[in-house]
Amino acid sequence: MPEGHTIHAAARKHDNMLKGRVVNLSSPQGRFVEGAQKLNGRECIRVEAYGKHLVYRFVEHYYLHIHLGLFGRIKVHKRPIKDAKNSVRVRLISATHVIDISGPTICELLRAPEIEQLIDRIGPDPLREDAEPERVFHRIRNSRVPIGKLLMDQSVIAGIGNIYRTELLWRQKLHPDIRGRDLNQKQLEALWDDAALLLNIGAKKNAILTTDIAIANPSKSREKFNIFAQKACPKCRGPITKIFINGRRAFICALCQKQLPKR
DNA sequence: AAGAATGTTATGTA
DNA sequence: CTACATAACATTCT
Numbered sequence: 235m236p237e238g239h240t241i242h243a244a245a246r247k248h249d250n251m252l253k254g255r256v257v258n259l260s261s262p263q264g265r266f267v268e269g270a271q272k273l274n275g276r277e278c279i280r281v282e283a284y285g286k287h288l289v290y291r292f293v294e295h296y297y298l299h300i301h302l303g304l305f306g307r308i309k310v311h312k313r314p315i316k317d318a319k320n321s322v323r324v325r326l327i328s329a330t331h332v333i334d335i336s337g338p339t340i341c342e343l344l345r346a347p348e349i350e351q352l353i354d355r356i357g358p359d360p361l362r363e364d365a366e367p368e369r370v371f372h373r374i375r376n377s378r379v380p381i382g383k384l385l386m387d388q389s390v391i392a393g394i395g396n397i398y399r400t401e402l403l404w405r406q407k408l409h410p411d412i413r414g415r416d417l418n419q420k421q422l423e424a425l426w427d428d429a430a431l432l433l434n435i436g437a438k439k440n441a442i443l444t445t446d447i448a449i450a451n452p453s454k455s456r457e458k459f460n461i462f463a464q465k466a467c468p469k470c471r472g473p474i475t476k477i478f479i480n481g482r483r484a485f486i487c488a489l490c491q492k493q494l495p496k497r
Numbered sequence: 498a499a500g501a502a503t504g505t506t507a508t509g510t511a
Numbered sequence: 512c513t514a515c516a517t518a519a520c521a522t523t524c525t
Binding site: 286301302303304305306339340386388395396397398442457462482483 | 502503504505506
């Protein structure tokens with residue numbers, strides 16, 4: 235989708251999607267119709283991301299809030315317009331392109347105050363120019379919660395997912411069980427900087443790339459990980475251990491990620 | 498074809 | 512209050 239395009243949105247209701255506040259997004263027939271109701275004809279003037287939350291701002295202070303969750307996808311097609319798949323909830327249309335958003339866990343129309351609430355409850359996002367890393371450091375420094383949990387707490391730092399968590403901790407040689415308060419300023423800064431580096435590469439390449447090789451030569455690689463779901467550590471050749479943090483799988487190299495002697 | 502997966506939130510339990 | 516576990520929801524792929 236070229237930047238600066240004026241896009242229009244249409245949406246349809248599906249099961250519990252668009253619940254509560256935004257029910258009227260659906261067309262009367264429950265079918266996908268370009269330009270049905272509410273969002274119809276409103277120009278999208280800006281798209282912002284706050285961590286994993288997407289906010290499309292339309293004229294007259296309407297905001298479309300999208301969270302793709304685990305399964306959501308955004309697919310960009312060139313015109314002409316074709317039928318949307320059943321899973322498509324929102325379609326954004328410009329003069330040249332059609333964007334289908336399917337399977338989002340959040341899909342709602344909000345006004346400015348609700349968007350502000352949303353932003354307030356989300357921690358600093360390393361991808362954003364206006365991010366204040368000191369807020370992240372403060373939260374971590376004052377917490378007994380292990381860093382492996384804090385990293386995926388979106389109110390602490392926004393945007394880190396399950397793969398980036400494992401990969402960041404490995405790259406920084408940090409064991410996920412280290413308590414937040416046991417990290418020093420230098421480690422915190424390095425963690426933030428590396429998160430910003432990796433996320434920027436990911437955003438640019440539209441792929442999760444965390445190995446130095448993939449970063450240096452991302453042309454032919456899509457997803458490339460050091461230890462996530464891998465057998466051996468690329469650095470020490472030691473075995474990778476699978477653990478669970480908050481019910482999500484995580485991986486560690488017992489040799490490279492030493493537990494700190496501190497309690 | 499059952500199960501797993503790059504996510505989040507609400508609710509239950511100790 | 513905390514901390515943890517479980518369920519619910521979304522979809523696609525093997």
